[in-house]
Amino acid sequence: MKNVQRAGRVLSSPRSLFFWLRYHPEFGAIVGTVVVFIGFSLTATRFLTADSLASILTVVAELGIVSAGITFLMICGEFDLSVGSVLGTSAMIFALTSKAGWPPFVGFLVALVASAFIGLLNGVVTVKAGIPSFITTLGTMMFWRGILLAVTGGFPVTYFPKGLPFLFFVLNGCIAGQFRVSALWFLGLAGLLNIVLTKTRYGNAVYATGGNREAARMLGIATNRVKIINFVISAMLAGLAGCIQFARFFSVDPMRGFGLELEAIAAAVIGGTHLSGGAGNLVGTIFGVFLVGMVRSGLVQAGAPAYWYQAFVGLIVVIAVILNTSLRRWALR
Amino acid sequence: MNDRVPLVQMINISKNFGTVQALKNVDFDVHHQEVMGLVGDNGAGKSTLIKILTGVFPPDTGEIYFEGKRVVIRSPKEARAMGIETVYQDLALIPLMSVSRNFFLGREPVACFGPFRFLDKRKMDRVVLDVLSQIGISVRSPDEPVAVLSGGERQSVAIGRALHFGAKLLILDEPTSALSVRETHKVLDYILEAKERGLSIIFITHNIYHVYSVADRITILEHGRKVATLQKSEVTAEEVIEIVRSGYNKKR
Numbered sequence: 034m035k036n037v038q039r040a041g042r043v044l045s046s047p048r049s050l051f052f053w054l055r056y057h058p059e060f061g062a063i064v065g066t067v068v069v070f071i072g073f074s075l076t077a078t079r080f081l082t083a084d085s086l087a088s089i090l091t092v093v094a095e096l097g098i099v100s101a102g103i104t105f106l107m108i109c110g111e112f113d114l115s116v117g118s119v120l121g122t123s124a125m126i127f128a129l130t131s132k133a134g135w136p137p138f139v140g141f142l143v144a145l146v147a148s149a150f151i152g153l154l155n156g157v158v159t160v161k162a163g164i165p166s167f168i169t170t171l172g173t174m175m176f177w178r179g180i181l182l183a184v185t186g187g188f189p190v191t192y193f194p195k196g197l198p199f200l201f202f203v204l205n206g207c208i209a210g211q212f213r214v215s216a217l218w219f220l221g222l223a224g225l226l227n228i229v230l231t232k233t234r235y236g237n238a239v240y241a242t243g244g245n246r247e248a249a250r251m252l253g254i255a256t257n258r259v260k261i262i263n264f265v266i267s268a269m270l271a272g273l274a275g276c277i278q279f280a281r282f283f284s285v286d287p288m289r290g291f292g293l294e295l296e297a298i299a300a301a302v303i304g305g306t307h308l309s310g311g312a313g314n315l316v317g318t319i320f321g322v323f324l325v326g327m328v329r330s331g332l333v334q335a336g337a338p339a340y341w342y343q344a345f346v347g348l349i350v351v352i353a354v355i356l357n358t359s360l361r362r363w364a365l366r
Numbered sequence: 367m368n369d370r371v372p373l374v375q376m377i378n379i380s381k382n383f384g385t386v387q388a389l390k391n392v393d394f395d396v397h398h399q400e401v402m403g404l405v406g407d408n409g410a411g412k413s414t415l416i417k418i419l420t421g422v423f424p425p426d427t428g429e430i431y432f433e434g435k436r437v438v439i440r441s442p443k444e445a446r447a448m449g450i451e452t453v454y455q456d457l458a459l460i461p462l463m464s465v466s467r468n469f470f471l472g473r474e475p476v477a478c479f480g481p482f483r484f485l486d487k488r489k490m491d492r493v494v495l496d497v498l499s500q501i502g503i504s505v506r507s508p509d510e511p512v513a514v515l516s517g518g519e520r521q522s523v524a525i526g527r528a529l530h531f532g533a534k535l536l537i538l539d540e541p542t543s544a545l546s547v548r549e550t551h552k553v554l555d556y557i558l559e560a561k562e563r564g565l566s567i568i569f570i571t572h573n574i575y576h577v578y579s580v581a582d583r584i585t586i587l588e589h590g591r592k593v594a595t596l597q598k599s600e601v602t603a604e605e606v607i608e609i610v611r612s613g614y615n616k617k618r
Binding site: 056232233234236237238240241244245247248249250251252253254307311312365 | 420422441442443446452454456457458459460461462463464467470471472474476483484485487509511513514
């Protein structure tokens with residue numbers, strides 16, 4: 034048995050490269066991240082400074098937490114377009130409760146529970162009504178954004194604490210220079226989710242549900258439950274990202290998180306997660322998010338107008354998926 | 367072999383889907399260590415009968431006895447726990463997942479690490495390679511995705527899985543359709559091997575010749591009714607085909 038395994042893994046024959054690729058859809062994102070990193074290091078003079086890297090990491094962490102949740106959900110074959118609105122709603126709840134003088138921890142919990150509730154709603158509606166989650170969450174994306182605008186009248190809410198509340202430090206304080214705690218949240222949560230995905234029975238059930246739902250059901254997997262749980266995880270992570278972002282700005286406007294869902298999905302897809310479910314992992318998403326984050330600040334530093342960012346990310350998504358798809362075809366030949 | 371209580375007995379099973387009567391008062395039984403062929407044209411009710419037996423949906427009327435005891439099977443999971451293992455044509459395995467993850471899906475061995483339970487990957491890989499080599503299949507690695515296996519290899523992984531988890535009844539839904547001649551023979555051999563080990567097998571197919579070569583008895587369904595259950599020793603394959611056809615003609 035050892036020999037058979039070695040034959041697949043260790044030998045440096047082309048076969049072992051095939052083998053590795055089959056199980057590592059994140060390959061493209063890793064290469065892309067390295068290339069873009071080197072590219073900006075050479076073209077943007079201030080790219081490699083601590084401040085620049087810290088600002089990239091700040092953006093990456095908040096986007097990454099959302100994208101990690103989306104990745105988990107996408108692997109079980111569903112979508113969540115409402116994460117941007119959930120992020121805004123959660124941040125707004127945190128802001129309003131903090132402003133009203135509630136202890137930060139209580140406000141934070143309320144925001145998370147509300148996010149979980151939105152996720153539960155997304156999941157139950159999708160599963161019970163048997164409609165595509167694209168539609169369910171398109172609806173809830175617009176619904177919660179509308180509520181947010183209606184409740185605030187379109188005005189931002191700002192919170193002026195006396196000193197920095199401890200929870201705010203835990204969520205997003207600066208630990209070294211401009212490096213923030215949020216990066217630890219992102220890497221910790223993405224790592225945790227990846228362990229669940231690859232090393233536990235639940236992870237197996239998630240892959241199976243996305244890979245072939247009917248087959249998974251026949252084999253006794255509670256696919257509806259898996260989907261609902263993943264909707265809740267995705268929404269809670271978006272909610273957490275909202276609170277973390279609020280702990281950075283102390284202010285939230287009702288359009289907070291607008292458009293974020295597409296960026297988060299883009300990062301997951303760049304990282305090798307299948308749009309149709311059944312494949313992907315968090316390692317790919319981590320690299321995908323870094324790629325997006327680096328492009329965002331790198332382009333500006335390289336002297337390109339900020340508007341180029343969207344155009345560039347758009348290109349990267351399409352190229353990444355073409356590469357990922359052809360690599361997979363080649364590997365599964 | 368026939369003097370014992372049958373392993374499975376389904377009595378007077380009926381099932382309607384809206385106005386369509388999928389099964390009408392069907393009696394069906396499988397003895398211990400027997401290969402039962404289940405044949406009939408599309409829409410004859412073969413898969414409905416099997417889905418009732420595996421808990422996918424309940425019958426409208428009728429009773430099921432398993433090892434002599436009356437049972438109500440509410441889900442595929444319950445059927446599996448009782449020892450009824452089904453290998454569906456396209457739904458046996460998840461193509462993008464590895465051989466060993468597929469093999470243990472829903473029943474993974476875990477190792478405890480404090481309060482956490484992690485997949486026991488080493489044990490999974492070892493068992494998979496053992497079981498597969500016992501029935502004569504070699505995979506390059508248990509980490510290989512099922513997508514790269516041939517149709518016959520996939521069927522045999524699924525059959526090996528049923529053997530390993532101590533199935534008493536193995537249900538094979540069109541196991542030889544879309545297989546090459548050589549692979550078909552291999553799968554038919556696995557069916558006999560499974561019977562040799564004491565399992566009972568229900569073999570659902572369109573291909574009378576395939577089922578005739580391994581079956582002990584053959585049940586023919588037509589438009590939701592049972593036309594006949596035949597001892598193979600009493601009929602030729604051509605006669606079975608004729609009954610399937612004439613059963614069809616009689617109706618029209």
